[in-house]
Amino acid sequence: MKVAFLGLGVMGYPMAGHLLKAGHEVTVYNRTAGKARKWVEEHGGAMENDPAAASKGAAIVFACVGNDGDSIDVATAALAGMGEGSVYVDHTTTSAACAEEIAGRAAERGVGFVDAPVSGGQAGAEKGALSIMCGGSNADLTTVSPVMDNYAKRIVHIGPVGHGQLCKAVNQICIAGLLQGLSEAVHFGSRAGIDMDRVREAVSGGAAQSWQMENRWATMNRGEFDFGFAVDWMRKDLRIALDEAGRHGASLPVTALVDQFYAEVQESGGRRWDTSSLVSRLNKKPS
Template sequence: MKKVCFLGLGVMGYPMAGHLSENGYKVTVFNRTTAKAENWCKQYTGEMAQTVSDAVYDADIVLMCVGNDNDVSEVAGQAVAAMKPGSILVDHTTASAELARQLNTLCREKEIGFLDAPVSGGQAGAQNGQLTVMVGGDPDTYEKALPVMQVFARHVQRIGDAGSGQLAKMMNQICIAGIVQGLAEALHFGEKAGLDCKQVIEVISKGAAQSWQMENRASTMINGEYEFGFAVDWMRKDLHIALEEARKNGSTLALTALVDQYYADVQKLGGGRWDTSSLLTRLHG
């Protein structure tokens, strides 16, 4: 698993591929915007390809991180058609579980391993090599790909068969949506009550209310800073996937559906590219 290909050099894929290069892997990259791939090659040791087919044809493992289901279907279809038997395709995109299962079937027909492996940790996690990876797929394929994923992750765990990684990521996003809304309402309440919210956060972050969102986003929310982080547009995409899956399996996601509509309010305020912590802005209206 030394010949590695990375498809998609966005805010996540760019540093993830970089960690592989820095850890001795022979990396070939592909990005639809060629300039991004050229910049990557200037910063790291590796090669760029002009097409997906050229990028993957001799790779032992192909990793991809693109935008949505349509992007995954298009790019993965091109990749699988050119990948060699015995190689592995790992999709780090947050996409639907149904698509993961379809890709798993396609890969099996081509004698290629497949893992759906969405990540959590955001841009900072990708840059620092501290992502959490939730994996679905065959155990043997997972064991072969594990050392590669560990290069840019602090924790990698197989959840179950194909599609399980995506289902776990849906749970992750469901949790985040509720926590961020709770934090936004608490800060809004504190402001209205005339409290020094920075002092309050310093206290309650040491108790049962503590969360990653509180530790990493409370101060920026208090300062009204949102031009960074995981975009509202992407969060709504992820929540839509979770809500669609809930309709299929009969689960009730009342809070998630409500917060999704709150994010729609933020989009109307022009905050589609703001960090997800910008839920506080709609309470200032």
């Protein structure tokens, strides 16, 4: 299948690679052209210098960019090159309103749309093991799911357009609260002077077990954060969740508090640190 992938960040770069390895004809676009050239040198395929050219003739166009504004700009440009009956898939984490706006613009051109934010981080993208939460029609999901399978371990159709993004907000709310609890646990255990490797072995076998514990406990305990999902992006996602909560009359007191804790991490120089760096603000405080 002829497809395009727009946005070659830490997620998009390996995701596009999986599509080419699966035998699809892939054209890529990235705002920084050097990244696209590097991708082509590594994987093959083709590149274009604008979204419309990259999307021309593609049956499916995938995008994974930065925020609402980026998503709308890239989608608008890409749709100009897309033909009737094709489908635009946005893997960017955006607001539901953004997804609805892009879907409306796509419909005007006879193009389908799926909002499909992902969870699993860079490691999940590289391993082809992402969890994808989707909003859109059954017909559009039927078209794009077999292709997304190349970098997914789970694809779930949540509901109509925008519901994939609302599900991603749920995901980030869960992670925010969990990481704060995990940060306090690691901080407490370290201050208490117990063997934290044995503690993890003990508690990860019970009800406290989580992906974050399995993948971040050791690095949190060592104070290593120069990897993973950046605090800047987490704050963007939490702002979306808090805004959506306001729209729907939901109360998110813990999420709002953790968002402020992340602001402290940003102010201390941790804008690009992994989200597990929440523990750093606790470790700075006097015992």
